[in-house]
Amino acid sequence: MPQQPKRKQGRINNIDSSIFSSLFRANRPLPVKKIAQRTNIAWPTANQHVMKLHKLGILDIVKSTRRTNVKITREMLEELRRRGIF
Numbered sequence: 001m002p003q004q005p006k007r008k009q010g011r012i013n014n015i016d017s018s019i020f021s022s023l024f025r026a027n028r029p030l031p032v033k034k035i036a037q038r039t040n041i042a043w044p045t046a047n048q049h050v051m052k053l054h055k056l057g058i059l060d061i062v063k064s065t066r067r068t069n070v071k072i073t074r075e076m077l078e079e080l081r082r083r084g085i086f
Contacts, residue, residue, distance in 0.1 A: 012056075016049050019050065023072050030071075032050055032067075050070050057076075058076050059072060
């Protein structure tokens with residue numbers, strides 16, 4: 001049976017875009033569970049994509065005892081302002 005090629009980790013897909021837009025519209029940090037609800041995806045999928053975006057430097061993860069809040073990095077917001085997106 002032929003092996004399937006591994007997917008590239010660095011590609012941004014529709015799920016990543018919807019997570020980013022949900023956080024951008026919220027204008028505040030959100031827990032991963034709330035992001036999953038807002039984007040209509042399962043929690044493990046949301047968590048996996050949040051971790052991917054964190055590794056790319058797009059999102060910050062702030063862990064506390066009870067929850068993991070996610071926010072857009074200051075650098076990304078400054079880049080969006082510089083480009084005139086908002």
